[in-house]
Amino acid sequence: MSEAKTAKPVSHPEMTTRKDNWWLEPLLIATGFTAFIIYATYRVFENGLYEYNQYLSPFYSPHFEFEWWHFSPAILILWIPAGFRATCYYYRKAYYRSYFLTPPACAVDMHGPDKYTGETKFPLVFQNMHRYFFYLAVVVLVILYYDAFKSLMPPAGGFSLSVLSLVMFANCILLSNYTFGCHAYRHLCGGCLNSFSDSPRAKSRFQIWNLVTKLNLKHQFWAWMSLFSVAFTDFYIRQVCAGSMDPFVFLQF
Ligand code: FES
Numbered sequence: 001m002s003e004a005k006t007a008k009p010v011s012h013p014e015m016t017t018r019k020d021n022w023w024l025e026p027l028l029i030a031t032g033f034t035a036f037i038i039y040a041t042y043r044v045f046e047n048g049l050y051e052y053n054q055y056l057s058p059f060y061s062p063h064f065e066f067e068w069w070h071f072s073p074a075i076l077i078l079w080i081p082a083g084f085r086a087t088c089y090y091y092r093k094a095y096y097r098s099y100f101l102t103p104p105a106c107a108v109d110m111h112g113p114d115k116y117t118g119e120t121k122f123p124l125v126f127q128n129m130h131r132y133f134f135y136l137a138v139v140v141l142v143i144l145y146y147d148a149f150k151s152l153m154p155p156a157g158g159f160s161l162s163v164l165s166l167v168m169f170a171n172c173i174l175l176s177n178y179t180f181g182c183h184a185y186r187h188l189c190g191g192c193l194n195s196f197s198d199s200p201r202a203k204s205r206f207q208i209w210n211l212v213t214k215l216n217l218k219h220q221f222w223a224w225m226s227l228f229s230v231a232f233t234d235f236y237i238r239q240v241c242a243g244s245m246d247p248f249v250f251l252q253f
Contacts, residue, residue: 015109022105030098032224039231040078047072049241050234054151055164057237058171058230062143077140084137085227087130089183090219131184141179145172154252163248167236171229178222181215 016022043050043059050057064076085091096102103110119127148168154160179185190209215222239245 016105016107018105018107022108026098026101026104029094032227033095033098036227036231039235043234043238044072044074044078047074049238050074052237052241052247053155054153055168055237055240055247056147056150057234058144058147058168059234061140061147080133080136080140081230083129084133084179085223087127087133088223089130090223092127094220130182131188134179134182134184137179141172141175144168144175148172159251159253160249161251163250164236164240165247167229167233171226171233174222174226174229177215178219178226180212181217181219181222182212183216183219186212186216 040059043057050060051063056063059078060074062077064073069076097104101110119125148165148171151165151168152159152161186209189205189212193205236245240247
C-alpha cells in the first residue's frame with residue numbers, strides 16, 4: 001500500500017491535468033460502500049427477521065444466544081467479516097481513494113496535506129492484522145456452508161430444494177472465491193520459498209498457489225460480487241421472514 005506515498009501527485013491548481021472521468025470510479029465505490037454499510041447497520045440493529053424454519057441469515061450466523069448478552073446477536077459475529085473486508089488489500093485501496101482522497105485516483109493531487117505515513121504507525125498499523133482476520137473468516141465461511149446444507153433439511157424431516165437454498169449456496173461460492181483469492185492466503189501457499197521445487201510438497205503447493213493466483217487476479221470482482229450476494233441473501237431471508245417473499249421450493253421428498 002505504498003502507492004499513495006510514492007506516487008507523485010500532479011501539482012496543479014485544479015488537482016490534475018487528467019481529462020477523463022477519473023472521479024467516476026471513486027464516486028461509485030463510495031456510493032456502493034455507503035449503501036452496504038447503511039443496510040448492514042440497519043439489519044444488525046433490527047435484531048429480527050433473520051431466521052425462518054431451516055433458513056438463517058448470513059448476518060446472524062452463527063446464531064449465538066447468551067443470557068448476559070442483551071443486544072443484537074449479529075454484533076457478536078459481524079466484526080469478523082467487517083474486519084476481514086476493512087483490512088483487505090483491495091478494499092484498503094478503494095476506501096483510501098474514495099473516502100480519504102489520498103489520492104482519489106492516479107495522477108490526481110492529494111486532498112489536503114500529505115500526512116500519509118504508511119501502515120507502520122497507529123492507527124493504520126492495525127491493517128497488518130489482515131492475515132488473522134483471514135483465519136477467522138474461513139471459520140465463518142465453513143459455518144455458512146453448514147447453513148446452506150442445513151437449508152436443504154426442513155424441520156419436519158425429508159429434503160427440500162428451494163430457490164432460497166440455491167441463493168445461499170451461490171453466496172457461499174462467491175464468498176469462497178473472494179476469501180481464497182486473498183493476498184495473505186496466496187502468501188501462505190507460495191510464500192517463504194525461493195523455489196517450489198525446494199519444497200517437500202512442491203507440486204501440491206504450486207497447484208494451490210496457481211488456483212489462488214487465478215482468483216487473486218479478479219479479487220476486486222469477487223470482493224464486489226460477494227458483498228452484493230451476502231446483502232441479497234440476507235434481504236431474501238428477511239423478506240421470507242416478513243412473509244412478503246417465498247423460498248420457492250421446487251423439489252421435495
Ligand atoms: S487481500 Fe482481500 S481478502 Fe485478503
